[in-house]
Amino acid sequence: MTTKTSTNSDLRSGAAKAGPGFDGRALRDAFGSFATGVTIVTTSGPAGADIGFTANSFSSVSLDPPMVLWSLARTSLSIDAFRNCAHFAVHILSADQEALSARFASKSIDRFGGLALDRGPDGIPMLQDCMARFACKLAYQYEGGDHVIFVGEILDFSHSARKPLVFHGGRYGMLLPKQTAAAEPADALSNLSSDDLLYQVSNAYFRTRHAVIDKLEHHGWSAEEYAALSIIGREDGLRIPEIVARSEKLRGQAISAAIxxxxxxxxxxxxxxxxxxxARVRLTPEGRLSVLELIAIRKSSEADVQGSLDPSEVQLLKHLLSRLGNSADAVTSA
Ligand SMILES: Cc1cc2nc3c(=O)[nH]c(=O)nc-3n(C[C@H](O)[C@H](O)[C@H](O)COP(=O)(O)O)c2cc1C
Structure with missing residues (x-):
C-alpha cells in the first residue's frame, strides 16, 4: 500500500513527512485529532492482584460473534498480566467520570483503593456505575509495533443511557449533539424564533428568574431584598450608593436605597x-443568617430549574454562558 503525503499547508508539516522520519509529536497530534470515548480495562494479575488502566484505543469489532479490541503499550507495567490473562473487562466511562480516568492513568495512586467492585469471570475486577461494561474472554493478541492489540469475545455486558466522557486532542470533553438547522424565518417578526440566540438567552433568563423570585416571595423575601443582601454577603462594608450601583450592574435595574x-x-x-x-453597611449576625437562608433558597430553585439537564450539561451551559458574557464585554469595550 502506498501512502500519499499531503501538501495542504493547513496540515501540520511534520505529518506530511513520509517514512520512518515522522515527527513523533505531530503524529501524536494527528492521532489525537480522532475523538474517542474513554474506557478502563481491567483484569487479574498472576497472584490475583487487581490490574487496570485507562484506554481510549477501544473499538467495537464484531457483532457476531460479539468482539471488541483495544491496545496496550508494550512498556506498560500491566503488559504481562494482560498477555497472560484469560479474561478482561472493559468499562466505558460517562462524562462525570474524568477523575476515574485520571486515577487509572496515574502511576502514583492505588488505582482500586476504596472502589466498590463486582467480580467477573476468574474473579476479575469489574467497576460499578460505568456507562457500559463488557466482560470478555481474551480471544487473540497481535503485535502492533510498540503496542499489543488485544481482541476479546464478549461474554456478558450491561449498558445505561448516559452522556459519554470524550477524549480529543489530549483533553477531556463532552458530547454536544448537533442540532438540525432551523428553517429560515419567514419575516422579520418571526426572527424572534427559537433559532435567535439573544432571544433564547433572555427568554431563559426571565423564565428562570421568575422561578427564583416565586420561591423567594414564598419565603417572604422580595427580589430587591435578595439582591441587596447577596451583594453585601459577597462584599461586606460597601456604602449604600455602591450597593445600588452594583445591583444595577448585576440585574440591569438598580434597587432603591430605601430597600x-x-x-x-x-x-x-x-x-x-x-x-x-x-458610613458603610455591614451584615449583623441576623443578617448573616438571612444570607445563608437566601443562598439555600437560591440553590433549591437552581436545582428546580436545572430539571432535566444532567450535571455535564449544566457544566457546559455555565461554560458557554460565561464565554458569551465575555465576548459581549469584548464587543462593548471595543
Ligand atoms: C484518556 C487516556 C487514554 C489512554 N489510552 C491508552 C491506551 O489505549 N493504551 C495505552 O497503552 N495507554 C493508554 N493511556 C495511558 C495509560 O492509561 C497509562 O500509561 C497507564 O499508566 C498505563 O498503566 P500501566 O503502565 O500501569 O499499565 C491512556 C491514558 C489516558 C489518560
Missing amino acids: VQKLIAHRLLREVDSTDGH
Whole structure:
C-alpha cells in the first residue's frame, strides 16, 4: 500500500513527512485529532492482584460473534498480566467520570483503593456505575509495533443511557449533539424564533428568574431584598450608593436605597463609620443568617430549574454562558 503525503499547508508539516522520519509529536497530534470515548480495562494479575488502566484505543469489532479490541503499550507495567490473562473487562466511562480516568492513568495512586467492585469471570475486577461494561474472554493478541492489540469475545455486558466522557486532542470533553438547522424565518417578526440566540438567552433568563423570585416571595423575601443582601454577603462594608450601583450592574435595574434602609431598620444590616468618615453597611449576625437562608433558597430553585439537564450539561451551559458574557464585554469595550 502506498501512502500519499499531503501538501495542504493547513496540515501540520511534520505529518506530511513520509517514512520512518515522522515527527513523533505531530503524529501524536494527528492521532489525537480522532475523538474517542474513554474506557478502563481491567483484569487479574498472576497472584490475583487487581490490574487496570485507562484506554481510549477501544473499538467495537464484531457483532457476531460479539468482539471488541483495544491496545496496550508494550512498556506498560500491566503488559504481562494482560498477555497472560484469560479474561478482561472493559468499562466505558460517562462524562462525570474524568477523575476515574485520571486515577487509572496515574502511576502514583492505588488505582482500586476504596472502589466498590463486582467480580467477573476468574474473579476479575469489574467497576460499578460505568456507562457500559463488557466482560470478555481474551480471544487473540497481535503485535502492533510498540503496542499489543488485544481482541476479546464478549461474554456478558450491561449498558445505561448516559452522556459519554470524550477524549480529543489530549483533553477531556463532552458530547454536544448537533442540532438540525432551523428553517429560515419567514419575516422579520418571526426572527424572534427559537433559532435567535439573544432571544433564547433572555427568554431563559426571565423564565428562570421568575422561578427564583416565586420561591423567594414564598419565603417572604422580595427580589430587591435578595439582591441587596447577596451583594453585601459577597462584599461586606460597601456604602449604600455602591450597593445600588452594583445591583444595577448585576440585574440591569438598580434597587432603591430605601430597600437598604429597610434592612437596616430590620436589624439585618447596620451602618458603621469607617476611617474615611463615610458610613458603610455591614451584615449583623441576623443578617448573616438571612444570607445563608437566601443562598439555600437560591440553590433549591437552581436545582428546580436545572430539571432535566444532567450535571455535564449544566457544566457546559455555565461554560458557554460565561464565554458569551465575555465576548459581549469584548464587543462593548471595543
Ligand atoms: C484518556 C487516556 C487514554 C489512554 N489510552 C491508552 C491506551 O489505549 N493504551 C495505552 O497503552 N495507554 C493508554 N493511556 C495511558 C495509560 O492509561 C497509562 O500509561 C497507564 O499508566 C498505563 O498503566 P500501566 O503502565 O500501569 O499499565 C491512556 C491514558 C489516558 C489518560
